[in-house]
Structure formats: structure tokens, C-alpha cells
Amino acid sequence: xxxxxxxxxxxxxxxxxxxxxxxxxxxxxxxxxxxxxxxxxxxxxxxxxxxxxxxxxxxxxxxxxxxxxxxxxxxxxxxxxxxxxxxxxxxxxxxxxxxxxxxxxxxxxxxxxxxxxxxxxxxxxxxxxxxxxxxxxxxxxxxxxxxxxxxxxxxxxxxxxxxxxxxxxxxxxxxxxxxxxxxxxxx
Amino acid sequence: xxxxxxxxxxxxxxxxxxxxxxxxxxxxxxxxxxxxxxxxxxxxxxxxxxxxxxxxxxxxxxxxxxxxxxxxxxxxxxxxxxxxxxxxxxxxxxxxxxxxxxxxxxxxxxxxxxxxxxxxxxxxxxxxxxxxxxxxxxxxxxxxxxxxxxxxxxxxxxxxxxxxxxxxxxxxxxxxxxxxxxxxxxxxxxxxxxxxxxxxxxxxxxxxxxxxxxxxxxxxxxxxxxxxxxxxxxxxxxxxxxxxxxxxxxxxxxxxxxxxxxxxxxxxxxxxxxxxxxxxxxxxxxxxxxxxxxxxxxxxxxxxxxxxxxxxxxxxxxxxxxxxxxxxxxxxxxxxxxxxxxxxxxxxxxxxxxxxxxxxxxxxxxxxxxxxxxxxxxxxxxxxxxxxxxxxxxxxxxxxxxxxxxxxxxxxxxxxxx
Numbered sequence: 188x189x190x191x192x193x194x195x196x197x198x199x200x201x202x203x204x205x206x207x208x209x210x211x212x213x214x215x216x217x218x219x220x221x222x223x224x225x226x227x228x229x230x231x232x233x234x235x236x237x238x239x240x241x242x243x244x245x246x247x248x249x250x251x252x253x254x255x256x257x258x259x260x261x262x263x264x265x266x267x268x269x270x271x272x273x274x275x276x277x278x279x280x281x282x283x284x285x286x287x288x289x290x291x292x293x294x295x296x297x298x299x300x301x302x303x304x305x306x307x308x309x310x311x312x313x314x315x316x317x318x319x320x321x322x323x324x325x326x327x328x329x330x331x332x333x334x335x336x337x338x339x340x341x342x343x344x345x346x347x348x349x350x351x352x353x354x355x356x357x358x359x360x361x362x363x364x365x366x367x368x369x370x371x372x373x374x
Numbered sequence: 375x376x377x378x379x380x381x382x383x384x385x386x387x388x389x390x391x392x393x394x395x396x397x398x399x400x401x402x403x404x405x406x407x408x409x410x411x412x413x414x415x416x417x418x419x420x421x422x423x424x425x426x427x428x429x430x431x432x433x434x435x436x437x438x439x440x441x442x443x444x445x446x447x448x449x450x451x452x453x454x455x456x457x458x459x460x461x462x463x464x465x466x467x468x469x470x471x472x473x474x475x476x477x478x479x480x481x482x483x484x485x486x487x488x489x490x491x492x493x494x495x496x497x498x499x500x501x502x503x504x505x506x507x508x509x510x511x512x513x514x515x516x517x518x519x520x521x522x523x524x525x526x527x528x529x530x531x532x533x534x535x536x537x538x539x540x541x542x543x544x545x546x547x548x549x550x551x552x553x554x555x556x557x558x559x560x561x562x563x564x565x566x567x568x569x570x571x572x573x574x575x576x577x578x579x580x581x582x583x584x585x586x587x588x589x590x591x592x593x594x595x596x597x598x599x600x601x602x603x604x605x606x607x608x609x610x611x612x613x614x615x616x617x618x619x620x621x622x623x624x625x626x627x628x629x630x631x632x633x634x635x636x637x638x639x640x641x642x643x644x645x646x647x648x649x650x651x652x653x654x655x656x657x658x659x660x661x662x663x664x665x666x667x668x669x670x671x672x673x674x675x676x677x678x679x680x681x682x683x684x685x686x687x688x689x690x691x692x693x694x695x696x697x698x699x700x701x702x703x704x705x706x707x708x709x710x711x712x713x714x715x716x717x718x719x720x721x722x723x724x725x726x727x728x729x730x731x732x733x734x735x736x737x738x739x740x741x742x743x744x745x746x747x748x749x750x751x752x753x754x755x756x757x758x759x760x761x762x763x764x765x766x767x768x769x770x771x772x773x774x775x776x777x778x779x780x781x782x783x784x785x786x787x788x789x790x791x792x
Contacts, residue, residue, distance in 0.1 A: 189409065
């Protein structure tokens with residue numbers, strides 16, 4: 188006999204299907220209640236977005252092979268979007284871009300720096316994620332230049348933190364960063 | 375053996391397309407297996423693979439995404455060896471394979487090497503598998519086989535992109551832009567792949583092809599067209615030509631020892647006439663091969679493909695846009711071929727090791743458009759013609775092997791029972 192008998196090829200995704208169905212059902216019920224009770228704030232949207240965030244986190248976390256650095260980057264991105272939406276739903280007052288996102292970016296930067304301190308060898312694999320998080324910081328400054336952010340104090344602090352970390356990182360592993368950027372951007 | 379110093383390398387010109395177009399239904403994976411005359415031991419196989427991989431540093435890589443292109447990065451993870459538990463040539467999931475672009479599995483007496491095409495082509499995959507088998511046998515039969523039997527015969531390779539080294543900017547091939555007859559029929563459920571191996575008596579086959587003054591590949595191509603015509607084309611009242619893609623190893627035409635891909639292809643295009651006989655088809659195939667399998671034509675086709683990959687606009691396009699555009703255009707391009715027939719030729723083994731080996735098998739992954747693919751390899755006095763298919767209907771396979779048997783060529787059939 189040259190080949191094994193293949194019995195169960197595609198693992199059943201019934202449980203995931205049921206869970207997704209339950210989540211959609213809950214969101215539907217919450218939206219319906221929201222409409223019927225005529226609330227001032229669309230709170231059902233907040234819960235629906237929370238469910239989406241939960242799924243993004245669960246799917247990304249259980250995916251084999253995803254690194255800590257990529258999880259930090261994805262969480263930074265997803266939580267930032269979530270904060271903006273939350274701000275928007277509750278009658279946009281700008282706290283998401285002025286307070287929440289700078290804090291999130293600072294935490295992400297510090298976490299990436301801690302990873303560098305713990306293991307330089309592993310850090311070289313994560314450089315690109317750190318570069319992307321740094322680019323998010325620059326994006327905040329662009330928002331300020333476009334007059335979309337009024338209070339930039341926390342954004343500036345976040346930028347200073349990221350700049351300091353970027354300079355230290357460049358001193359410690361400048362060649363690795365250069366090599367990583369050459370790899371990632373080769374044509 | 376050249377050991378690379380750089381921690382990463384670019385994909386060669388043809389390897390660039392595979393990660394862009396591949397997915398679960400279009401795996402771009404081929405398999406080479408060896409059937410031993412003894413049961414395979416997982417532990418010995420693991421040891422053998424680790425030893426061989428140290429000599430094939432270029433295979434210790436993982437595929438990574440850049441901003442413009444994918445690339446191959448060093449991989450220091452342990453290679454995985456496991457019991458065969460899925461259909462052959464399935465998509466290699468990087469998360470379950472420690473990032474490697476090849477997968478080694480075993481079942482009973484068989485060792486399988488599944489390879490994602492971005493890593494290498496059939497030529498060097500065979501060399502890699504042969505090294506695994508040699509090392510495996512040396513570990514399992516230390517008194518009989520000593521490493522020094524083959525230590526003199528090192529596998530030499532480079533990692534250069536031989537397409538770039540050898541293409542001619544001024545030459546242009548004739549593009550294959552007409553749709554081909556696409557095989558019809560109900561697909562197998564659960565993404566299953568059926569495998570049928572016809573183990574054919576090489577001596578008798580050689581007599582017949584000599585008598586007809588054709589090569590084995592020409593004979594098989596004609597018989598494949600005939601079988602498609604009789605078993606599928608007529609039934610579904612096909613109108614478009616039957617087109618068979620034949621990959622060609624470019625190392626025969628250029629002095630290259632690259633471990634990267636270095637192949638081109640010719641497309642045999644037969645417009646079917648009412649009641650076309652096998653003899654008519656064979657005559658046509660022979661003439662078409664003579665026209666297309668010339669150095670000049672091969673270089674033209676290669677050069678056209680290379681020029682596309684070296685186009686500055688394409689190079690500068692971010693990967694996500696490339697993926698989108700290539701996928702759309704490839705969806706159409708795939709319809710220009712009915713099936714593929716790949717012949718890697720004779721697999722030579724050092725005489726002292728032959729008594730431990732029963733056969734070699736070569737398989738390529740079928741997909742939603744090319745629902746049947748064919749592959750050929752030979753070992754000792756056997757030619758193994760393999761059909762891999764996602765169609766429920768097996769009448770093309772039956773017509774093919776029945777015709778050979780009618781010619782009094784001994785054929786032993788083995789399958790995966792799907």
C-alpha cells in the first residue's frame with residue numbers, strides 16, 4: 188500500500204461557526220433593543236465593535252507562528268481604531284487621538300524596547316514591527332499638522348519616547364535594522 | 375557545495391509568482407517519493423534529514439513578505455518529519471511546518487518530499503531526496519553502506535538566478551493567449567486528490583517509441599491528448615484546442631548549477647478534428663515538439679517571462695497591488711492550458727544503494743482549472759506515469775493505461791484509492 192486512507196481531511200469548523208452565529212445573534216438583539224429603547228448613545232454599536240475586537244484578538248492569538256511583536260503591532264492598530272470608533276459613537280470629543288492613542292503607542296514602544304533588552308537575537312526578527320509602530324507615531328503628528336488634533340501634549344510625549352527608543356535601538360542594532368530594511372524593501 | 379553567507383536571498387524570476395498565486399486550492403507543490411524495500415523508521419529519517427539539511431543550507435529558509443517582493447530568509451528551526459496523513463501535494467502551511475518550504479513525510483516503505491515551487495524545481499528536489507535516501511540507508515545499514523561510497527560525489531550548486539544571468543533582452547516569445555479546452559466533470563469532495571500511478575515496463579516502451587521514431591515524452595503527450603479527447607472532450611462536446619504544457623529543464627541549454635528554479639515550458643496545442651486517431655495526434659505532437667523544442671524557441675519563451683518580471687513598473691509596484699493584479703491576470707492565464715505533463719527523466723542511484731530501493735514517484739498538484747496533471751519519472755526498468763486529479767471521473771486515466779496495455783506494454787497500477 189503506497190498511501191494512507193485519508194478519513195477526516197478538513198477539520199470541522201462547526202464550533203467556530205456556532206460561536207460566530209451566536210455573536211451575530213447577540214449583536215442583532217442588542218441593536219434591536221437599542222433601536223426600540225431610543226437611547227441617546229448607540230451603545231449597541233460599542234458592544235458589536237467589542238465583539239469584532241474579541242474575534243480579531245482570538246483569531247490572531249491562536250494562529251500558530253504569530254510572534255509577540257506582531258501581536259503588539261496588531262493590538263496597537265486594532266485598539267487605536269476601536270478607540271476612535273468609541274469616541275465617534277459617544278459624540279467625538281477627540282480623547283481617542285489626544286489621550287488614548289498616544290498612551291497606546293507609548294506602551295507599544297516601551298514593550299518593543301523591553302523585547303530588545305531581553306533578547307537582541309530575537310529582536311532582529313521583530314524590527315519591522317517596531318518600524319511600523321514608529322510610523323504610527325509619525326502619523327499622529329500628521330494628524331496634528333492637519334489640525335485634526337488640538338491638544339498634542341501626550342502625542343509629543345509619545346513621539347519623544349518613540350524617538351529616544353528609536354535612537355537607542357539604532358545605536359544597539361543599527362546594522363540589523365539596515366539589513367532588515369534592505370530585505371523588506373528590496374526590488 | 376556552495377554555502378551561502380547572506381542571511382536572505384531574493385526569489386528567482388519564476389519563483390516570485392508562486393507565493394502570490396498559491397493558496398489551499400492552488401498549492402504550487404510537487405512531490406517526489408521513494409519507495410524502499412523496507413519499512414521507514416521515523417527516527418532514522420529525522421536524523422538523515424538533519425544531516426542532509428546541513429549540506430543543503432539553501433533549503434534552510436522560510437518565505438517572508440517584503441514591501442515589493444517575497445524573499446527567502448534563514449530558518450534555524452528544526453525540520454519536521456511526520457507520518458503521511460493527508461493527500462499529496464497539499465498546500466504547505468508555514469505555521470505547522472516550522473516555516474520550511476518542503477515537507478518530509480513517510481508511510482510504510484515510502485519517503486515523501488513535498489516541495490513548494492518557490493524553493494526549487496524538480497531537478498534539485500530529486501537531488502535533495504536522493505541525499506536523504508542515501509543518508510537514511512547509510513544510517514540504517516552502517517555495515518553494508520559506508521559514507522565514503524558517495525563522499526566523492528558531492529552535489530554542487532549555486533543560488534544564482536540563472537534566468538537573469540541567461541535571458542536575452544532582445545528576444546520575444548510568441549505569447550500563448552488562446553483559451554484551451556478545460557476538463558469537465560464533477561470534482562472530488564473534501565478537496566481530495568486522486569492519485570493513479572502506472573508503473574510501465576521501460577524496455578517494451580522504448581521498443582515502441584523507437585519503432586514510431588518518437589521520444590517517450592512525445593509518446594506520452596500524444597497519448598494524454600488522445601485520452602482527454604476520447605474520455606472527456608467528446609463527452610462534453612469540446613470546441614477549444616487541447617493544450618498540454620510541458621516544462622523544460624533549462625540546465626540542459628545553459629551551463630547552470632543553480633539550486634533555484636530554472637525551467638521554461640513549451641505548449642503543445644492540438645486542435646481536434648473529428649475522429650482524430652492516436653497516430654494522427656502522435657504525428658502532430660512530434661512535429662510540434664520539433665518546432666517548439668529548439669534552443670531558440672525555449673530561450674525566447676524564457677526571455678519573455680523574465681522581461682515581465684524585470685519590468686521596472688512591476689518591480690516598483692507594492693506587493694499587495696502585485697498580488698491583486700497578478701491573481702486577476704493569472705485567473706485568465708490558467709485557462710490557456712488543459713493539463714501539464716512533466717517528465718523529470720531517469721533517476722540515477724549509486725549501484726550499492728539500488729537493492730534497497732524499489733521505485734521513485736513524481737507527482738504534481740492538480741488545481742481548479744487544470745484538474746488533472748501528469749508526471750513521469752523512471753528508475754531502473756520502470757517508468758512511472760502518474761495522474762493526480764481532482765475529478766471524480768477516472769476515465770482519462772483508464773483510457774490512457776488501457777491503450778498502453780493494448781500495445782502489449784506491461785502496466786501495473788497503484789493508486790491512493792480515491
